[in-house]
Amino acid sequence: MTARVQLPKEAKRGEVIRVRILIQHPMETGFRLDTDMKKVPKNAIRSFVCTYNGVEIFRAELSPGIAANPFLQFSTVAEASGELEFSWVDDAGQREAVRESIRVA
Amino acid sequence: MNRRLFVALLLGSPLAARAQSREEFFASFDSEGLVKKVTGGVAAKHGRVRLVLPLLADNGNSVEMKVSVDSPMSAADHVMSLRLLSERNPERDMAVFHLGPRAGVAEVQSRVRLAGSQRVVALAEMSDGSWWMDTADVVVTLSACIDGTG
C-alpha cells in the first residue's frame, strides 16, 4: 500500500485530534541522473486533500521541496463518527487515495 | 540582492572568489521580497507565526520542520493558509497548507528538502486578510571546498 495513516481510533466530540500520514513517493526533483546519464523527470505530489465525512478539512500544495516519502502531520476537530479520506495527485497524473475511520463519542 | 548569490553559483565569477562570511551569506537572502511576491506587495508582520527548523542539518535531503500560528481558529479569526518559501531551492514555493476553522489548531509538521544552507520563510494568511511571517536559517553542513555554496 502506498501510505500509512495514524489517527486515534476514537475521540470525544469537539476534541482536537492529530492526523499523520506517510506516503511512499520519490518526490523526484528532476535533477537526478540515472545510471546511464538520463535525467529522471521531475515528479512530485502536487496536491493533497483530506476530507472528513466528505467535507474538506485540510489541503496542501506540495513540491520537490518536500522530502521523499512525504510525511504530513496536521489536526482537525472530532465532529462525528465516520471516515477520513486522504487523496493526492503527482506530476505524472497518478491518483491515489486511502481511507481511515474514526468513532466519535 | 539574491542575484549576486546565483551569479556566484553559476560561474566561478569574481564574486565567488570573494568568499562571503556566514552573516553576509544569510543577509543576502531577500525574504521580504519573496513575501511581497505572494502578498502582492503587502509587507507581512513578524509575529504569531513560529517556524521551527534545526540550526544544523547534516544534509538537506530530509529536514524536520514544524510551523504553527498563534490563532483561536474560530470562524471569525483563523488561519486560511500557511506557506513555506525558499529562496535557494529551484522551486520557491516549497508547500502551501490550507487550514480553516475545522483544523482546531494551526500547526503542521513535515520533512523538507533544502538545496544547501538557506533562510526559509513561513508566511500565514489570516481570515482578516492580514499576513504574518517567521524565518529560520538552516546551515546544511555538507561543506564544499569551493566558493559560493555557503
Next chain:
Amino acid sequence: MTTRRDFLKVSAATSGALVLGFNTEKSLSQGAKPTEINAWVVVEPNDRVIIRYARSEMGQGSMTSAAQLVAEELDCDWAKVRVEYADTNAQVVRKRPWGDMAAVGSRTIRQSQQYLRQAGATARSMLVAAAAKGWGVPADECRAASGVIYAPGGRKATYGKVAAAAAKLEAPKEVKLKDPKEWRIIGKPIARVDIPDTVMGRQRYGIDAQLPGMVYAAIAQCPVFGGKVKSASGAKVAGRRGVIQVIPMGDFVAVIADSWWRAKEALRELPIEWDFGAAAGVSSDSIEKLLRAGLDAQTEVVSAKKQGDAAQAMAGAAKVVEAEYFTPYLAHATLEPQNCTALFKDGRVDVWTSTQNAEATHAVAAAVAGVPLENVYVHRMQLGGGFGRRGAQDYTRQGVSLAKAMPGTPVKLLWSREEDTQHDNYRPVSLVRFKAGLDAAGRPVAWQSRVAAPSIIATLLKLPLKEGIDPQAVASFADQPYEIPNVTIEYAQRNPPVPVGFWRTVGHSQNPYMRECFIDELAHAAGKDPFEYRRSLLPAASKELSIMEATAKAAGWDAPLPAGVFRGIATTEAYGSYTAVVAELAVSPVGVIDIKRLVLGIDCGYAVNPDNIVAQMQGSAVFMLTAMLWGDITIKDGRVEQSNFHDYRMMRLREMPKVEVVLAPTGGFWGGIGEPGQASIAPAVCNAIFAATGKRVRSLPLSKQGFELA
C-alpha cells in the same frame, strides 16, 4: 621586518624557556577567573589572552594566522596569547556565535577576516572604555598597546585588571579597523602556535583518542562501489584473542576487539559475502568510453559560456589547433587514515575525530544517534592531513552508528590504509577537448572547449546545478582571463559510480593544467615565446599578468640556460589568489626528468603570515609533483586497484627539487593560501618538458607517458 628567527628569539626570550606549552585544550590556570569579552576573546586576570579558533588546523597554519587577525585589532601582547578551539556544543547552544567552522576552499582567512578583526577591535574598545570609566577620563584620551591601557598622567592598567568590568559594557555598534600600514602582527612571520606541541610529541590527533573501557573497530567496506553486505558470520573469528563481536552494518562489516591490531587481524580471517551491485562491471576503460561519448554527444550537454560565435570565427581562422587532455582519479592519502571515536550514553554523544568541519561532524553525529543537537559534544583534535578529504563525514557516520550499536562503550573506529585508499571521494577524472582558431598574426580568435567529467556538487553534495553547470568542472575555462573574442565552453556531466569529492585545489588542480598547456600549444603554433604570447593576451591591469611578470623576472625568463635545460611557464587565478610558475628542467633521451628548480609566485592580496605562505607553497610543490608524476587511481571490476604506498607512490625527501617562492602580495584583497599554490605547477612543468623534448604531455600521470623522475 623581523625575520622568523629574530621573532622566535624575542618570543622565546620574553617568555623564559623556549615557548613549549601551547597545549590547545589546556584547562585555564587554577583559581583565575577568565572573562569572556566576546565569542573570540577571553582575558585572564594574569593578562594571558585566549583567542578562539573555529576552523580546523590540518597543517595549513590558520590556527595561527586567524588568531593574528584578532590579536592585531585587540592590540594585545602576542607572547601572552593562547589559541583554543571554539566548542561545537556552545556553537549550537549560543546559536552559532562563531559562524562557519569549515576549513575548506582555502576560505578560513578571506571569509572571516572582517568579523575576526572586528571582534578584536570591539574587545579592545570595551577594555579601554572600562579602564577610562575607572579613571573617570574620556575613553578617547586613552590608548592601548601590547595588552596595556595608558591614560594621560602616566596612569596605566593591564587588560587582565579591567577585563571583568569590560565584559559588562555594551559592545560598540561600529568599530574602526586599522589601516594595513599600521599592522604589526598581521603580515609578520609569527611562529606557529601548534608547532611546539608537535615537536615535543604532545600533539593529539583523532587517531589518538583514548578512553577507559574503549574498544576498537576495524572495518571492511564493500570493495565494489555501492555494494552491500550479504552475510558475515562471526563464528570463525569469535575464539580469537581479544575479539568481542562482529557487526554487519549495511555497507560495511566491523570486527570489534580490545586492540585495533587484533580487530584487523581477525577481519582478515572473516568470511564476508557481498552483494556487489551494479558497479561490479565498471573499469577505467569503461569510464573513459563514457567520458569520450560525452565529448561527442549531442544530448545531455549544456553551455557554460557562449561569447561571440566561435564556430563562425573558427571557420575563418588562418590556423586551427586541436587537442584532448585527460586527468585521472586521485586519492587524498592523508597520512592519518580516517577514524572516529564515539561514545553514546544516556542520550548524549561524544565524538573524537579529525574533521575539517566540526559543525558537520556535530550535525551528522546528532542525526545518526537520533539525539538533539544540544546533546552532542565534538572534541577538537588536530588533523593528520585534510586536503579536502575530511570535509566529508562518512567516517563519523560509521563511528557513531557503531557507538549506538554498543551504548555505554567508547568505540574507536580506525580505517586501514587499504580502506583509506580504496574508499575515498576521489579527485574527478576529466577529459577535455580543445579547439582554437588563430588569425594570420597568431592571435586566438576562437576557442572551443567541451568538458566531460563527473559533478562533485551533483553527486556528493546532491545540490541541484544551475542550468546543469558544475562550476568546479568548468573552473578556469569559463572564467579564463585571456582576451579571446569568440569562446564556447560546454559541459557534459558524466557520473561513473566512483565517488568523487574535493581534492586539494579541486577543479583548479586539473583545469589550469589543461588550459595553460593548450595556450602553450597556441603560442608554439603562432611561433611566439610562451611568456610574451600570454602577455599579449592578458588584460593590462590583470593580476595574472602582474604575478606572471614578477615570477618570470625572478626566474630570469630571458637569461641564457645551461645546455639541455629548458623552461616552461603558466599562470592562473585560484581561490581568490593569483599564481604563476616557471619550471626549469632537463629531460634525458630516455625520458628521465631532472627538475632544476621551480619558481612559484603568488599574489594573495594581503599576506597574513608570510613564512606560513612560503611553507604552503613548498608543500604545494611536493603535493602536485607527486600527483602529476605518479598519481593514478585505476578501476577494475568496480573497485580501486591501488591499496597502499607501495602502489600509490609518494614523493620522498631526496626527490624534492629546489622551490623558490616569489611572495608578491599587492594588497587590497584577501586571497586563499592552502590550495592555489598547486594550480600553475603541472602546466609549467609539462610546458618545460615540451620545450625540452618537443612532446606535448596531454595526459597524466607522467609515469604513464614514458617519463620518470631523476
Next chain:
Amino acid sequence: MIKLTVNGRPVEVDVEAEMPLLWVLRDVLDVKGPKFGCGIAQCGACTVLVNGEPVRSCSYPVSAAADKRVVTIEGLAQGGKPHPVQQAWIEHQVPQCGYCQGGQMLTAAALLRRKPRPTDADIDEAMTNICRCGTYARIREAIHAAAKKPAKA
C-alpha cells in the same frame, strides 16, 4: 610476558609475541607519539628508536624488542631540555600537520648520532619517511642546523 623499557620506564606486557611494537605502544601502553600511517613499513610515521636504531614499529614484532630500550618522540628530550633536532625543528618551523614529524625527528636524531655532520647525500639516504604536507626542504635545513648545535649530553 615481554619486558622492555619505554622512554626510560621499565614495562612488562602480556601480548602475543607477533603483535607489532607500534600497537603495543599505542593501544596497550597508551604511548601515542608513534603514529599509524600504512602498516607495511612504507611511510615511517611509526618510527621509534630500539637501542638507538630507527625501526618502523608497525612491522616489528614486540618480541624483537624484548629487553631492549625503546625511545619514542616523547622520550627524545632529555630532562625537559629539547634535543637539538627538536630545537632546530621549531626554529625552522618545519611541521605543517605534524603527523609524520615524530618519525622524522627520531630518524634525524639517529642519523646525527651516526654522522654528526651529514652531507645532503647522507640526508637523502637516511630520510625516507613520507611527509604528505611536503616539508622536506625544511627538514633538510633543520638537520644541517641541528648538526651545528652543541652535541647533546
